[in-house]
Amino acid sequence: MRKIRQSLPLLLPLVLSAAVWLPIVFLVGGSFMGEAELTASLAPVLSGGEGFARWDLIPLYPTLRPYVELLLDSPGFFVMFWNSVKITLGTLAGQLLVGVPAAWGFARHEFPCKNLLFTLYIVLMLMPFQVTMMPTYLVLDRLNLLDTLTGIILPAAFSTFPVFIMYRFFRGIPQALIESAELDGAGSFRIFWSIGLPLGAGGVMSAVVLGFLDCWNLIEPPMTYLKTKALWPLSLYLPQVVTGRAGLALAASVVALIPAILVFLYGQSYLEQGIIAAGIKE
Structure with a gap:
């Protein structure tokens, strides 16, 4: 119990740090997703469809295609x-x-x-x-x-x-x-x-x-x-x-x-x- 009380002051900074870093984690993970996976996850946002968007921290099918297209074809x-x-x-x-x-x-x-x-x-x-x-x-x-x-x-x-x-x-x-x-x-x-x-x-x-x-x-x-x-x-x-x-x-x-x-x-x-x-x- 004493250790729990001592760790409570660290809880808020950890939560705030996670809130700050989570968008960056989403960003990096999404950059390795293919267009099909991104479209399936963000269809309600990108195409104005119904339902809720979802996001996986780790891509199901990682690919370097977005970076290849960016660095070689843009x-x-x-x-x-x-x-x-x-x-x-x-x-x-x-x-x-x-x-x-x-x-x-x-x-x-x-x-x-x-x-x-x-x-x-x-x-x-x-x-x-x-x-x-x-x-x-x-x-x-x-x-x-x-x-x-x-x-x-x-x-x-x-x-x-x-x-x-x-x-x-x-x-x-x-x-x-x-x-x-x-x-x-x-x-x-x-x-x-x-x-x-x-x-x-x-x-x-x-x-x-x-x-x-x-x-x-x-x-x-x-x-x-x-x-x-x-x-x-x-x-x-x-x-x-x-x-x-x-x-x-x-x-x-x-x-x-x-x-x-x-x-x-x-x-x-x-x-x-x-x-x-x-x-x-x-």
């Missing part, structure tokens, strides 16, 4: 995959070039209207895409960047959220260490390069991981600013999979999920640091 998938890679890498590079110096400046330097500007950063961070969609559209139109990958990368590169994350890490660097470096004759750039970046690496990596997960799954900006299908990212591929090709859609979902899972597993500790830093009040 050139559009690879085009959109590389579009996602270009958008993600370009956005992350821009966020590092813009966000790291901005976060360091807000954290370690004093200048007029600093608090006001940082407050504006926070306000911009809280604004949803629907609020900034029209102004961004008009700016991109004037710059002739609509229907280009640059038009997706440029606004995301100036995102304020990475600045907010990295600011907390740079702010946590001891002032005594900065003053010691200044006494030794180190200039502002040397302090930033030799002290700020190494000690704030956790914040930078946290921002990179969060930025990757956000950009890889980007939906609304590409739908708004891109008209040419050849420029669409992978996140817009699945809605184009027609009824009767559920296996292809599930296989594409699994392949698209793999990079995000790998980045999450690699940067999990950095994400935890970022969450802790973002929750600290000054």
Whole structure:
């Protein structure tokens, strides 16, 4: 009885974990099902038939056909995959070039209207895409960047959220260490390069991981600013999979999920640091 009472606090996390992982288990299992098995299981959903859909965790007749069709007979998938890679890498590079110096400046330097500007950063961070969609559209139109990958990368590169994350890490660097470096004759750039970046690496990596997960799954900006299908990212591929090709859609979902899972597993500790830093009040 005592062991049961001790294990009760673990019951809720286990149930929540199962609820989170169950759709992924369904997704992976379904990607190895043939079209006949998928149609039989999802007929009420796919064809609007009567009754209830059912789902087997383990395929009755496993097959690699959905992956073969996706990887060998779907050139559009690879085009959109590389579009996602270009958008993600370009956005992350821009966020590092813009966000790291901005976060360091807000954290370690004093200048007029600093608090006001940082407050504006926070306000911009809280604004949803629907609020900034029209102004961004008009700016991109004037710059002739609509229907280009640059038009997706440029606004995301100036995102304020990475600045907010990295600011907390740079702010946590001891002032005594900065003053010691200044006494030794180190200039502002040397302090930033030799002290700020190494000690704030956790914040930078946290921002990179969060930025990757956000950009890889980007939906609304590409739908708004891109008209040419050849420029669409992978996140817009699945809605184009027609009824009767559920296996292809599930296989594409699994392949698209793999990079995000790998980045999450690699940067999990950095994400935890970022969450802790973002929750600290000054």
